[in-house]
Amino acid sequence: MKDRQQVLSRTKTLKIDGHDVSGREDETILDVARENGIFIPTLCQLDGLSAHGGCRLCLVEVKGSSKLLPACVTHVAEGMEVVTNSERLIEYRRMIMELIFSEGNHVCAVCVVNGHCELQSLAQRIGMTHVTVPYLYPRRVVDASHERYALDRNRCILCTRCVRVCDEIEGAHTWDVSGRGIEARIVTDLNQPWGQSETCTSCGKCVNVCPTGALFEKGKAVAEMSKKRAFLPYLTLMREKRSK
Amino acid sequence: MIGDELIKIAQAEQAEKAQYPHHIHVCTGTPCLASRSDMVKQALEQELEQSGKARLCRVKGVGCKGLCAAGPLVSVEPDGILYQGVTPDDASVIVASLDSTPVKRLQCSLEMPFFKRQVKIVLENSGAIDPESIEDYIAADGYQALFHVLTMMTPAEVISQITKSGLRGRGGAGYPTGLKWSTVAKSHGERKFVICNADEGDPGAFMDRSVLESDPHRVIEGMAIAAYAIGASQGYLYVRAEYPLAVDRLKTAIRQAKKLGLLGENICGTPFSFNVDIRLGAGAFVCGEETALIASIEGKIGQPRPRPPYPAEHGLWGFPTLVNNVETFANVAPIIRKGAEWFSSIGNEKSKGTKVFSLAGRVVNNGLIEVPMGITLREIVFEIGAGIPDGRQFKAVQTGGPSGGCVPAQYLDMPVDYESLLEIGTYMGSGGMIVVDDTSSMVDVARYFMEFSMTESCGKCVPCRVGTAQMYNLLDSIAAGTATLEDLALLERLCDVVKHASLCGLGQGAPNPVISTLRYFRDEYLARIRQQEVV
Ligand SMILES: Cc1cc2nc3c(=O)[nH]c(=O)nc-3n(C[C@H](O)[C@H](O)[C@H](O)COP(=O)(O)O)c2cc1C
Ligand code: FES
Numbered sequence: 001m002k003d004r005q006q007v008l009s010r011t012k013t014l015k016i017d018g019h020d021v022s023g024r025e026d027e028t029i030l031d032v033a034r035e036n037g038i039f040i041p042t043l044c045q046l047d048g049l050s051a052h053g054g055c056r057l058c059l060v061e062v063k064g065s066s067k068l069l070p071a072c073v074t075h076v077a078e079g080m081e082v083v084t085n086s087e088r089l090i091e092y093r094r095m096i097m098e099l100i101f102s103e104g105n106h107v108c109a110v111c112v113v114n115g116h117c118e119l120q121s122l123a124q125r126i127g128m129t130h131v132t133v134p135y136l137y138p139r140r141v142v143d144a145s146h147e148r149y150a151l152d153r154n155r156c157i158l159c160t161r162c163v164r165v166c167d168e169i170e171g172a173h174t175w176d177v178s179g180r181g182i183e184a185r186i187v188t189d190l191n192q193p194w195g196q197s198e199t200c201t202s203c204g205k206c207v208n209v210c211p212t213g214a215l216f217e218k219g220k221a222v223a224e225m226s227k228k229r230a231f232l233p234y235l236t237l238m239r240e241k242r243s244k
Numbered sequence: 245m246i247g248d249e250l251i252k253i254a255q256a257e258q259a260e261k262a263q264y265p266h267h268i269h270v271c272t273g274t275p276c277l278a279s280r281s282d283m284v285k286q287a288l289e290q291e292l293e294q295s296g297k298a299r300l301c302r303v304k305g306v307g308c309k310g311l312c313a314a315g316p317l318v319s320v321e322p323d324g325i326l327y328q329g330v331t332p333d334d335a336s337v338i339v340a341s342l343d344s345t346p347v348k349r350l351q352c353s354l355e356m357p358f359f360k361r362q363v364k365i366v367l368e369n370s371g372a373i374d375p376e377s378i379e380d381y382i383a384a385d386g387y388q389a390l391f392h393v394l395t396m397m398t399p400a401e402v403i404s405q406i407t408k409s410g411l412r413g414r415g416g417a418g419y420p421t422g423l424k425w426s427t428v429a430k431s432h433g434e435r436k437f438v439i440c441n442a443d444e445g446d447p448g449a450f451m452d453r454s455v456l457e458s459d460p461h462r463v464i465e466g467m468a469i470a471a472y473a474i475g476a477s478q479g480y481l482y483v484r485a486e487y488p489l490a491v492d493r494l495k496t497a498i499r500q501a502k503k504l505g506l507l508g509e510n511i512c513g514t515p516f517s518f519n520v521d522i523r524l525g526a527g528a529f530v531c532g533e534e535t536a537l538i539a540s541i542e543g544k545i546g547q548p549r550p551r552p553p554y555p556a557e558h559g560l561w562g563f564p565t566l567v568n569n570v571e572t573f574a575n576v577a578p579i580i581r582k583g584a585e586w587f588s589s590i591g592n593e594k595s596k597g598t599k600v601f602s603l604a605g606r607v608v609n610n611g612l613i614e615v616p617m618g619i620t621l622r623e624i625v626f627e628i629g630a631g632i633p634d635g636r637q638f639k640a641v642q643t644g645g646p647s648g649g650c651v652p653a654q655y656l657d658m659p660v661d662y663e664s665l666l667e668i669g670t671y672m673g674s675g676g677m678i679v680v681d682d683t684s685s686m687v688d689v690a691r692y693f694m695e696f697s698m699t700e701s702c703g704k705c706v707p708c709r710v711g712t713a714q715m716y717n718l719l720d721s722i723a724a725g726t727a728t729l730e731d732l733a734l735l736e737r738l739c740d741v742v743k744h745a746s747l748c749g750l751g752q753g754a755p756n757p758v759i760s761t762l763r764y765f766r767d768e769y770l771a772r773i774r775q776q777e778v779v
Contacts, residue, residue: 181712
């Protein structure tokens with residue numbers, strides 16, 4: 001009986017886009033929205049990895065808060081009223097997506113993940129038809145020194161999923177972000193070629209969590225590569241069980 | 245260390261002082277040192293020695309006197325004579341004048357509004373005591389507040405005093421300090437931490453550096469009182485590595501305080517223990533943001549994380565952590581010593597006490613000033629600052645640095661307080677105040693700050709990382725006269741997105757200089773655009 005009360009007190013009821021929903025206090029707005037089939041766009045977030053909060057696509061309005069809050073890290077609270085689809089949010093998401101496209105050199109037509117790309121399909125889904133901000137056309141270095149994989153920084157959106165999966169799941173911490181601002185880029189070890197990395201275990205987790213064609217398997221031609229992510233929730237679940 | 249000992253040290257120091265009829269104070273702040281005040285000090289000492297007056301006069305290095313642009317500054321006490329632009333060659337005339345009339349040629353009037361209009365709480369010891377001598381600080385009532393707090397007050401009483409005083413955070417946003425302390429005090433955690441934010445990265449701002457260089461013990465005392473109030477036993481002073489003198493003086497101060505038992509185990513014979521360590525920042529502006537600062541102390545990459553949870557609940561290594569600015573801590577001891585009522589009688593309704601500003605740009609008196617909250621900008625610029633040089637016209641004051649905005653002439657009579665500044669589209673910030681005259685273009689001012697935000701963006705979130713770069717490019721082409729009206733419209737859309745979608749205060753504040761200059765000086769933008777359309 002006591003147990004049940006504890007569970008109940010930890011359950012929060014809230015409103016998302018006018019729907020009454022409920023969630024546990026350790027769940028985020030994003031978790032609860034997904035459980036209830038409410039779509040919130042995300043890119044940096046990936047189940048099984050720590051939260052990053054960097055892409056800002058999941059921003060939502062919460063009544064009583066003057067600031068927009070990232071759904072991927074904001075925990076639910078009793079009586080919360082969340083809006084995920086206001087005009088303002090839709091406009092911001094589109095602009096953020098355009099900024100992402102303007103920052104790199106995203107040429108879908110020649111990309112290994114064309115048709116299986118999270119960035120591409122999300123851009124379509126949120127209705128981005130063209131890019132209204134000037135393209136920055138950065139010069140970025142490709143690293144093909146690893147025997148099985150390659151990194152094309154032109155397609156990197158700095159979501160840091162590779163950094164997190166390598167550190168948190170594989171435990172190798174081969175990847176990191178170097179530089180700051182618009183100069184930031186991902187590097188292996190202390191900015192050595194990937195092929196010379198002493199920490200990389202060649203497990204390929206980074207390649208599979210990468211939402212774009214930035215990290216890919218060698219030998220795949222245009223549109224040939226799709227990513228396998230099912231391992232992640234499974235691994236994290238197993239670990240949670242073991243640590244209990 | 246017990247109370248009697250504090251009094252003994254103070255008395256010994258005063259007795260030592262009383263042996264000399266004259267005291268010469270040489271400013272040894274960074275600006276004066278840069279114009280070789282150390283050599284002036286040496287020359288004065290030599291001259292006293294050679295002229296046999298060494299027993300009549302003591303030479304002391306002191307902290308910043310404020311009028312930095314006129315350095316090296318030297319004062320003769322107790323006569324209250326201030327000399328400016330002193331060179332080592334002037335040592336002989338100054339020493340010769342000790343018992344006769346002051347040296348007119350070098351004298352700087354203390355009657356000028358620059359000195360008269362200031363009210364000093366944070367800077368009360370700056371320029372008066374030797375920052376490298378704990379005895380000098382104790383003789384100026386130093387560590388009395390800490391002793392009083394530890395022996396006579398409960399933590400809750402301390403917090404209540406700070407709350408009553410109306411003190412608000414001087415790091416920028418003006419969050420009520422008492423409220424922050426009580427939140428940390430109430431948060432559960434095996435350990436708690438106090439962090440002093442001395443990362444001061446705003447271009448042109450040097451308030452915190454000056455406080456640390458001139459009166460380091462005041463900040464340490466404030467931190468110790470805060471630690472007692474919230475239940476912390478470890479503190480960190482996060483100082484940017486570009487402030488070597490401040491770091492040296494803090495190290496000396498910490499060592500001295502430990503030696504006298506004012507830091508360490510069982511302070512003042514009570515069960516309270518507190519230690520302070522220095523952590524150096526590598527000079528990234530974003531590391532002044534509290535969550536990035538905490539990550540940096542933890543040895544991680546200096547990037548902010550989404551808040552909540554706030555550091556008050558989940559801070560350094562996951563423990564409840566109090567983060568306050570240097571100037572905030574510097575206000576604590578005087579509030580305890582003189583009372584919350586005294587403090588809240590200074591300032592205006594919602595902003596209490598004083599604020600230190602570094603006054604820079606196109607204004608006659610550049611330097612460090614401390615003024616009561618609620619003073620008008622006109623008084624600051626035209627009285628304390630003595631107006632605009634070379635007969636030029638005032639155009640605007642930029643406050644709040646790269647996250648702030650500008651105040652045009654029509655608002656010169658606005659009181660300087662947190663709310664009023666927000667109302668007109670800028671904000672208090674940490675205390676940078678840059679005066680702009682009619683020779684400068686506001687588009688250039690906006691572009692300058694955007695370049696700063698762009699290069700200082702950490703790169704973690706998309707709106708700030710890409711948005712600041714896009715906005716900078718647009719401002720650059722507007723400045724170059726190659727932009728169209730569509731570009732201007734895009735700039736405004738970007739301002740909106742970056743302000744509201746960025747992860748931390750850096751991105752959220754980055755558009756402000758643009759928004760504010762567009763609000764008051766839109767014609768300057770349009771003038772650059774039309775030129776191009778005519779061509
Ligand atoms: C980009 C950025 C830079 C900051 N830099 C500083 C700084 O240099 N010094 C400081 O005290 N606060 C700085 N802050 C504010 C801190 O995050 C924090 O609010 C402050 O240290 C709290 O102290 P206070 O309550 O005493 O003002 C900065 C904030 C941002 C967003
Ligand atoms: S998914 Fe929430 S910020 Fe990226």
